[in-house]
Amino acid sequence: xxxxxxxxxxxxxxxxxxxxxxxxxxxxxxxxxxxxxxxxxxxxxxxxxxxxxxxxxxxxxxxxxxxxxxxxxxxxxxxxxxxxxxxxxxxxxxxxxxxxxxxxxxxxxxxxxxxxxxxxxxxxxxxxxxxxxxxxxxxxxxxxxxxxxxxxxxxxxxxxxxxxxxxxxxxxxxxxxxxxxxxxxxxxxxxxxxxxxxxxxxxxxxxxxxxxxxxxxxxxxxxxxxxxxxxxxxxxxxxxxxxxxxxxxxxxxxxxxxxxxxxxxxxxxxxxxxxxxxxxxxxxxxxxxxxxxxxxxxxxxxxxxxxxxxxxxxxxxxxxxxxxxxxxxxxxxxxxxxxxxxxxxxxxxxxxxxxxxxxx
Numbered sequence: 202x203x204x205x206x207x208x209x210x211x212x213x214x215x216x217x218x219x220x221x222x223x224x225x226x227x228x229x230x231x232x233x234x235x236x237x238x239x240x241x242x243x244x245x246x247x248x249x250x251x252x253x254x255x256x257x258x259x260x261x262x263x264x265x266x267x268x269x270x271x272x273x274x275x276x277x278x279x280x281x282x283x284x285x286x287x288x289x290x291x292x293x294x295x296x297x298x299x300x301x302x303x304x305x306x307x308x309x310x311x312x313x314x315x316x317x318x319x320x321x322x323x324x325x326x327x328x329x330x331x332x333x334x335x336x337x338x339x340x341x342x343x344x345x346x347x348x349x350x351x352x353x354x355x356x357x358x359x360x361x362x363x364x365x366x367x368x369x370x371x372x373x374x375x376x377x378x379x380x381x382x383x384x385x386x387x388x389x390x391x392x393x394x395x396x397x398x399x400x401x402x403x404x405x406x407x408x409x410x411x412x413x414x415x416x417x418x419x420x421x422x423x424x425x426x427x428x429x430x431x432x433x434x435x436x437x438x439x440x441x442x443x444x445x446x447x448x449x450x451x452x453x454x455x456x457x458x459x460x461x462x463x464x465x466x467x468x469x470x471x472x473x474x475x476x477x478x479x480x481x482x483x484x485x486x487x488x489x490x491x492x493x494x495x496x497x498x499x500x501x502x503x504x505x506x507x508x509x510x511x512x513x514x515x516x517x518x519x520x521x522x523x524x525x526x527x528x529x530x531x532x533x534x535x536x537x538x539x540x541x542x543x544x545x546x547x548x549x550x551x552x553x554x555x556x557x558x559x560x561x
Contacts (some may be wrong), residue, residue, distance in 0.1 A: 203363070204362070204363060204364070204365035205294075205297055205363060205364055205365060205366070206365040206366050207366060208293055208294065208364065208366045208369050209253075209366050209368035209369050209372070211293045212253060212289050212290055212292075212293050212369070212372070213249075213250045213253035213254055213289070215246070215250065217289050217292055217293065218246050218249060218250055218285065218289055219246065220288075220289075220292060221285045221286070221287075221288035221289035221292055222242070222246060222285050222288075224288045224292075225281065225284040225285045225287075225288050226239075226281075234281050235281065238281050238282070245282065246285075249282060249285060249286065253286075253372075256368075256371075258286065258372075258375070259375070260279065260280070260283045260286075260375060260376060260378075261279070261280035261282065261283055262280075263277040263278065263279060263396055264277070264278045264279075264280075265277050265278070266278065275397065276396075276397050276398040277396030277397060277398050277399065278398050279396075279398075279399055283376075284399075284400065286372075286376075287376065287399060287400045287401045288400060290369075290372060290373070290376070290401065291400060291401065291404055293369075294364065294369070295404065297363055297364070298363065298404075298407075298408050298411070301363075301411065302407060302411055302414070303411070303414045303415070303418055305321055305414075305426060305427045305428065306407060306410075306411065306414055306428050307321070307427060307428065307429045307479075308403075308406075308407065308428075308429050308430045309403040309404060309406070309407055309430070310407070315429065315479035315480055315525075316525075316528060318427055318429045318478070318479045319478075319479060319481060319483070319488075319528060321427050322427060322434065322476075322478060322479075322483055323483075325424075325425040325427070325436050326436060326472060326483070326485070328425065329425055329436045329437060329438055329472075330438075330472065330485070333485045333486070335438065336438070336471060336472075336473065337436060337437065337438045337471075337472050338436070338437060338438070338439070338440045338443055338469055338470065338471055338472060339434050339435070339436050339443075339469070339470055339471075339472050339476045340434065340435040340437075340443045340446065340447055340467075340468075340469050341432075341433075341434050341466075341467070341468060341469075341470065341476055341477065341478065342432070342433055342434075342447070342450070342462055342463075342466070342467040343431060343432050343462070343463040343466035343467055344410075344431040344432075344454070344460050344461070344462065344463065345460070345461045345462060345463040345464075347406070347430070347431035347460065348394065348395050348396075348397050348402060348406065348431075349393070349394045350393060350394065350459065350460055350461075351393060351394060351395050351405070351406070351409055352392065352393045352458070352459045353374070353377050353392050353393055354392065355409070355457075355458060355459065356377070356405060356408070356409050357370060357373065357374060357377075359408060359409065359411075359412065360373060360405075360408065373401075376399075376401050377395065377405075393459075406430060406431070407430075409458065410428065410430075410431070410458075412457060412458060413428070413433075413450070413453065413454065413458065414426075414428060416450070416453050416457075417433075417435065417446075417450065421446050421449065421450075423435050423437070423446065425437065427478075429478075429479050432478065432479070434476065434478055436472065440469060443469045444469060447467075447469065472485070473485055475489075477491065480494055480525070481528065481529055487529075487530045488528065488529040488530060489529055489530065489531075490526055490529045490531055490534070494526075495534065498519075498522050498526075498538065499538070501515070501518060501519075502519075502538065502541060502542060502545075505542070505545065506545045519538075519542070523535050
């Protein structure tokens with residue numbers, strides 16, 4: 202296996218830091234902290250460059266907040282200067298790891314998302330059922346508290362197989378370490394866990410579970426396997442085979458990665474009964490949106506009608522949701538919700554709306 206050395210200087214090169222800054226600010230240019238950073242942009246980037254060169258860089262405390270969309274999660278937000286560092290690091294090491302990822306690792310990669318995963322599921326479903334003419338089964342599994350349980354020592358060991366630059370490993374270790382955070386909360390176990398919300402956490406999540414991907418694809422020889430972050434499915438025409446694989450995967454996760462299946466979300470079911478995967482309930486001939494997904498959008502509509510969300514922002518949210526929802530059999534649902542919105546007294550009069558601002 203090839204080991205990459207002499208990478209650290211590439212992280213603090215001016216061109217890379219400037220590119221990292223542009224990526225970190227994308228979609229957030231109106232945020233006050235972005236404007237503050239840009240007031241002295243050159244000086245701030247030079248300071249980051251100097252800190253990296255002299256090994257004096259230290260991440261700032263994380264800011265925590267609770268996000269209840271679509272489920273309750275604790276998001277940990279890094280300071281903007283640290284996010285620039287995260288992008289600078291990923292710019293350099295991303296390609297080294299991504300080219301070793303399996304094709305059906307579907308999250309946090311360009312061109313790989315939930316709709317890609319759904320297309321692969323549809324294709325595999327047809328193959329394993331002889332074009333939907335025979336029975337087959339699906340092992341649907343979810344890893345319990347994945348981001349909280351990632352073991353730092355194991356992760357760094359995996360990364361070190363490809364990265365032979367000790368300074369890069371030291372920087373990654375700094376990013377992984379728990380820091381003093383808001384309201385005096387600290388990590389219960391400083392040797393495991395990654396904060397939800399960081400670019401580096403999303404990337405390392407794939408690096409860590411790439412070990413599982415290789416075990417399933419190359420050791421178990423499972424043909425119809427798809428992973429989306431910490432959720433995965435395996436399709437097979439033999440329930441007995443899936444039961445056997447489930448036992449072996451549980452053992453591998455526990456012994457090699459110190460992870461466990463979620464007991465309530467990991468089971469084997471007939472595909473014909475519908476498989477809950479990446480936001481849809483997937484049946485042979487149709488797909489349904491998760492009820493939680495629908496309830497979530499209904500709550501957002503209520504917030505818009507109560508004046509808590511401005512029209513411009515809500516229009517963007519609703520349009521994005523409809524693009525996603527149209528992958529399911531949801532024409533009547535979208536029409537019903539659109540009608541409900543059109544009846545709202547918070548909607549600008551049509552005569553006052555530019556043509557491109559109308560709701561879908």
